[in-house]
Amino acid sequence: MRVLIVGGGVMGTAIGCELAGPGLEVTVLERSIPGAEASTAAAGMLAPQLEAQAPGPMLELSMRSRGLYPAWVKALTADSGVEVGYLESGALQLAFTEAQAHELEATVAWQQAAGLRASFLVGDEARALEPNLSTELVAAALFPDDHQVDPRRLMQALTGAAARRGVRFHSGAVRGLLETQGAVTGVALEGGALTAELTIIAAGAWSSLLPGVGVDAAHLKPARGQMVELSLPAPPLKHVLKSGLGYVVPRADGHCICGTTVELVGFDKRVTAEGLASVLGAATRLCPALEDATVVSTWAGLRPWTEDGLPLLGRGPKPGLLVASGHYRNGILLAPITARLLGQLVRGDRPTVDLTPFSPGRFTSR
Ligand code: GLY
Numbered sequence: 001m002r003v004l005i006v007g008g009g010v011m012g013t014a015i016g017c018e019l020a021g022p023g024l025e026v027t028v029l030e031r032s033i034p035g036a037e038a039s040t041a042a043a044g045m046l047a048p049q050l051e052a053q054a055p056g057p058m059l060e061l062s063m064r065s066r067g068l069y070p071a072w073v074k075a076l077t078a079d080s081g082v083e084v085g086y087l088e089s090g091a092l093q094l095a096f097t098e099a100q101a102h103e104l105e106a107t108v109a110w111q112q113a114a115g116l117r118a119s120f121l122v123g124d125e126a127r128a129l130e131p132n133l134s135t136e137l138v139a140a141a142l143f144p145d146d147h148q149v150d151p152r153r154l155m156q157a158l159t160g161a162a163a164r165r166g167v168r169f170h171s172g173a174v175r176g177l178l179e180t181q182g183a184v185t186g187v188a189l190e191g192g193a194l195t196a197e198l199t200i201i202a203a204g205a206w207s208s209l210l211p212g213v214g215v216d217a218a219h220l221k222p223a224r225g226q227m228v229e230l231s232l233p234a235p236p237l238k239h240v241l242k243s244g245l246g247y248v249v250p251r252a253d254g255h256c257i258c259g260t261t262v263e264l265v266g267f268d269k270r271v272t273a274e275g276l277a278s279v280l281g282a283a284t285r286l287c288p289a290l291e292d293a294t295v296v297s298t299w300a301g302l303r304p305w306t307e308d309g310l311p312l313l314g315r316g317p318k319p320g321l322l323v324a325s326g327h328y329r330n331g332i333l334l335a336p337i338t339a340r341l342l343g344q345l346v347r348g349d350r351p352t353v354d355l356t357p358f359s360p361g362r363f364t365s366r
Contacts, residue, residue: 003024003346004186004196006174006210007203008034009043010151010335011324012157013167015200017076018339019346020165026142028162029187029194031173035155038204041227041301042332043249043257044154047146050091050242051329052107055114057357058310062330063116066145072336073149073157080160085150087252091240093127093141094133094286100138100243108141132236132289148240148249151332170194174203175312177212177321184212184320198346205267205304206313207325214317219363222302222328224263226275230283230293231255237287246282248290250366256290258283262303262329269300280307302329313341313358322346322361 001024008030016028028034045051046069047061054106073086095101099331104120104267119142126140147204163169172189177199179185186195201207205222209216237250249257261275276298284291306312306326311334316323324342327334337353344351 001198002027002196003198003200004194005200005202006028006187007201007206008160008169008329009202009204010035010039010155011204011327011338012200012202013162014335014339015202015324015342016162016167017158017165018343020162020167022133024346025195026166027094027168027170027194028133029170029172029174030271031171034159034169035152037179038301040152040155041299042151043226043247043259044085044149044151044229044332045091045146045240045247045249046148046333047091047143047240047242048112048333049118049143050146051241052111055282057354061337061353061358064334065334066147068336068340069147069149073154076154076157076161079164080157082153082157082160084153084157085251086147087149088147089158089239089250090144091143091146092130092145093128094137094241094287095139096134096136096243097138104139104141104293104359120143125204130166130237130239132287133241134285134288136285144222145231146240149192149332150251154332174210177210179318182318184316184318198320200342201316202324202326202357204325204331205302207290207304207323212318213321213323214361214364215325216364217334219307220306220312221264222267223305224265224268224300225260225303225327226271226279226300227260228258228276228279228283228294228298229255230290231296232260232293236289241286243286244282246279246286248283248286254281255296257293258290260262264305269302271300303331307363311338311358312339312360314345314355314360316360
């Protein structure tokens with residue numbers, strides 16, 4: 001069977017890696033370089049507990065994916081020879097006011113009740129763990145099982161492993177879906193076509209621009225995230241830090257990836273003065289030692305925002321069409337579980353996660 005995956009980001013390439021093997025001829029179609037958009041713009045936080053607002057399907061999906069990470073990256077490294085910077089760093093959410101400290105206490109309480117490891121630390125306890133934290137800190141929540149990966153290296157490993165497993169990469173821009181007797185049978189390209197028995201749309205924020213996918217631009221939008229990479233001679237931190245929208249992801253080599261903004265400004269990847277000021281302001285507030293860091297680079301990525309914050313996973317509106325998009329702020333984290341679930345759907349197995357909350361048709365069928 002021929003399977004065509006539209007989009008060569010972390011999702012499309014991970015699905016390609018999962019599907020490659022006897023009986024399936026897999027092609028990943030990418031209009032640019034694999035991973036050139038949101039996938040390599042990401043910081044690589046593998047942090048469901050740091051991001052979670054409440055128990056629910058998103059937390060469950062994220063926890064399943066985090067659990068898959070160690071074995072998944074080990075296999076990718078074995079197949080590609082690329083080490084992906086998977087670091088079991090743990091994460092700290094920081095509170096700078098008493099009100100934020102109370103919120104953190106409540107978060108730790110519901111996460112502990114849900115059986116997750118989390119602890120509440122007063123400012124001095126957090127600083128004993130991370131001496132470079134701000135002295136303004138009131139309290140912190142420690143999530144020892146939230147970690148990180150380097151998305152740029154992960155993309156190299158994924159593309160290398162995919163090629164080694166027999167996935168073909170095709171360069172081209174999609175004009176529309178091909179249909180035969182009501183079923184999707186591939187895509188029309190500028191100057192050609194690719195046919196397949198199954199077409200999987202994994203084009204991130206661009207997925208809604210493809211007519212026939214059944215996801216309109218009101219429900220799936222690009223959400224710009226501005227980012228800054230800083231470097232110091234030695235890592236100033238061990239843990240991933242977060243407070244509000246601001247975060248710092250410390251790599252092992254002294255580089256720190258700092259984010260972010262969340263801006264619904266269309267397909268505009270500019271880095272703005274206001275965005276940079278906000279990202280740098282947050283990073284240096286979390287860790288004042290970063291004030292002396294060198295600015296290595298700045299960039300922005302377009303995450304696939306969905307109206308309810310949940311990804312779109314499952315069957316499209318026509319036979320022959322599957323969708324894996326809308327992962328918003330959690331694409332890197334959710335790649336292994338998405339690949340596994342899409343593999344189950346393609347093979348006709350029962351998905352090991354209930355996909356009802358993630359149905360790609362949920363907005364239009366309401
Ligand atoms: N999850 C990180 C971000 O959205 O920037």
